[in-house]
Structures are given as structure tokens and as C-alpha cells.
Amino acid sequence: MATDRRVKYTKKVLGEALIKFLNEKPIARITVKEICEEADINRATFYAHYTDQFDQLKKIEAEFIEGINSFLVSYLLTSPQTEIGVVVGIFEYVKQNKQLCRALLGRNGDIEFQEDLIRVISGCVLSEWQGRLNVDRRIAEYMMYILATGCIGVGTLWLEDDCSMAPEQLATLVVQLANNGIAPFLIDKQKQL
Amino acid sequence: MATDRRVKYTKKVLGEALIKFLNEKPIARITVKEICEEADINRATFYAHYTDQFDQLKKIEAEFIEGINSFLVSYLLTSPQTEIGVVVGIFEYVKQNKQLCRALLGRNGDIEFQEDLIRVISGCVLSEWQGRLNVDRRIAEYMMYILATGCIGVGTLWLEDDCSMAPEQLATLVVQLANNGIAPFLIDKQKQL
């Protein structure tokens, strides 16, 4: 299949070039010409694989989504399912793809990619919760959306911090906040008196 | 000052044209040429006001941020500050600028704009909470980020629903979830036994 070493190499260096530029400027400012110059690949070759830089970005995004999805599926099948375990897994997967994720989620990232991620997280992680909620289906969807976007948002901040915090710690924070909100963290616990 | 009626009209129709296209495709796919044709404004006139379509978008975004910021500041100065009141105010302001917000936050929106919004919300609404949290400053920042991005995320979903839910209802949901998480909404409340 698509295992020709030349094709593999071409896509690899073109992808690296795009990611590099995405850390500097939005996709709209990036030209096919400069991607090819950076990667030292002929422009005609680029067009043999992608229609333009947006197409290239979409395909890289799709590859990542596919990757994290299969990771989650295999995780859910094998491991004992602690509530926090999956969240840790997600953050670890993100950390392993730090540079790519920073480009896709950061300042010059793509909102459609965010939405794809929300879909994956909702599908694999949050969907189970949804059935246990004693609220309207629509309200439950809104609540899941808040949690999913909050999760992605803090993940992005974490990436900008170069993933300095441990994935377990971040996952713990997220799960606690999702379960009980900020109340347990407040200073004035009048109940203690 | 900048009150010449011609300038005002030009910027207005150019802005409307850009927003219209943003509901159809990403800014990168939008050309200065088509913005001007849609607005029936000469291309040279466009360049008298903006360097390109990105510059135009940034200026429209900045205008909105400025608007919501002054709205929040005046709100915090005049009204009795109920915890939920400010959140209602934000959602109402968003609803009043539905079409614009949908373009700026939707599928073809801009992540930098999201970040600007996070900054405003954090600054005006969440900063007070932060001091009351019994956690590290860094952890508190992460928590605020989760709440802010969750808030924006659900706001975007709400916009796509054409703001069908009342702002008060949505604000209530957000505040409850932020304060106590999903626990109070769960079906199996074993504590009741």
C-alpha cells in the first residue's frame, strides 16, 4: 500500500514543515511554496499529495484524531476502568504528541479540530455519565459540553506550560472539579465550625 | 474625529460582508476582492482602512472585546452583585450580538479571539473567586481556565442552537456546575437512604 519509503519521507518532512510554521503563524499565512522550501520538496510533489495547505492540515488532524480514538478504544477494552484512568490516558497521549498538539490547539490552531476532539472525548469518556444524570437530555448535553471544552481548554494551557504538571495530577484536578465543583476547594468552610 | 459618515458606512458594510463570509468559510478562504464586491466598496478604499482581511477581522474582534469589557465594568459598578448576575449579563450580551458571535466563535472562528474572551471573563468574573481558593496559585489558574473555557464552549453550542435556552437558565446551569460539579445532578443519590 502506501508504504513506499519516498512517499513516507515526503509526507513526513512536509508535515514537519507545516507544524513548524503553525507555531509561528496561522495556516492562512502559510504558503505552499514556503512549506516546500522548508521541507526541500518540489512543489509539484506537494500537489501530488495534497490540494493545498488546508487539505494537508486536515489530513494531519484526521490522523491524530484517528490515533487518539483507537488509543482510547483499546484502553477501554483492556484496562480496569477507573473513572480517572481514561482522563490520565488522554493527557498522556497528548503529552506524547506535545509539539503536534501545541500547533493544532494553540494560538494558530483550528476550531474544527477542537470540535473533533470534543466529539471523541464525549463519545469515549463522557457518554457513560450522561445516562446517570437526572436532567433533560438537552441539559445533559450542555453539561457534557462544558466539561469537554473545559478539559480541552486546560489541556491547551497545560501544553503552553510544556506539560510541567504530571498527567495524573492534571487529570485528578479535572475529575474532582467535574464531580464536585470548586466548593471543596474554598477556604471558608463554614461547615467545619 | 472618526465620525465621518462615509467612513462609518464603509466600515459597516465591509464588516457585514466579512461576517457573512465567515459564516460560510474560514478567513483564509476569503479574499479582499470578494469582501469588496459583496459590500460594493472599491478595493482601494478597503486598503485605506485595513491592510488585509486578517487585519479587518482583528479590528472587529477588538471592538467586540472592548464592548463586552466596558459592559461588564459598568455592570459590576452599578448592579447588586449576585454571583449569577454577571454570568447572565455575559450571555445576554452575547445573545444581543448573536450573528457576530456565531461568526467569531463558530466553526470558522479564531482561537485568539477565544483567548481574548477568556482573559475578559477571568478578569471580571473569576478573579474574585481565585483568592478564595485553598490551593496553589498555579492550580487555581488551571481551575479558572477550565471554568472559563467551559463557559465559552457551552456558549458556542448555545449560539448554534440559536440561543433557544434563556440566558438565565444557561447561567444557572453554568454556575451550579462550577460550584458543585455534576454530583448534585446524579440519579443514584445513595446519601438519601
Added chain:
DNA sequence: AAAAATATTCAACACCATGTCAAAAAATCA
């Protein structure tokens, strides 16, 4: 209402990334 100031229009220009092509060269696979 006329004059002065300012904004917009118009036409034309060079520039450059784009997307495509056919033929040659290079690398891979069997």
C-alpha cells in the same frame, strides 16, 4: 450656499503564489 477638506472611485500597474502539465531523472520494489 460656497469653499475647503476629506473620502471614495477608477484604471492601470508590477508582483507573486497558484495550480497544472509533460518530459526527464531518480529511487524503490520484485
Added chain:
DNA sequence: TGATTTTTTGACATGGTGTTGAATATTTTT
């Protein structure tokens, strides 16, 4: 090695870009 596939090369027309100066139109000022 020989056949196949990919990449390179150079060339081409196309179209949006950004700028310019003069003409025209509109607003503001006196």
C-alpha cells in the same frame, strides 16, 4: 537487473494582491 513508481524540473496561464495618481463625490466648515 529491469520494471514500476515517485520525484524533479522548467514552463505556463491565471488571478488576487497591494499601490499609485488623478478624477469624482460627499461631508464639514466658514
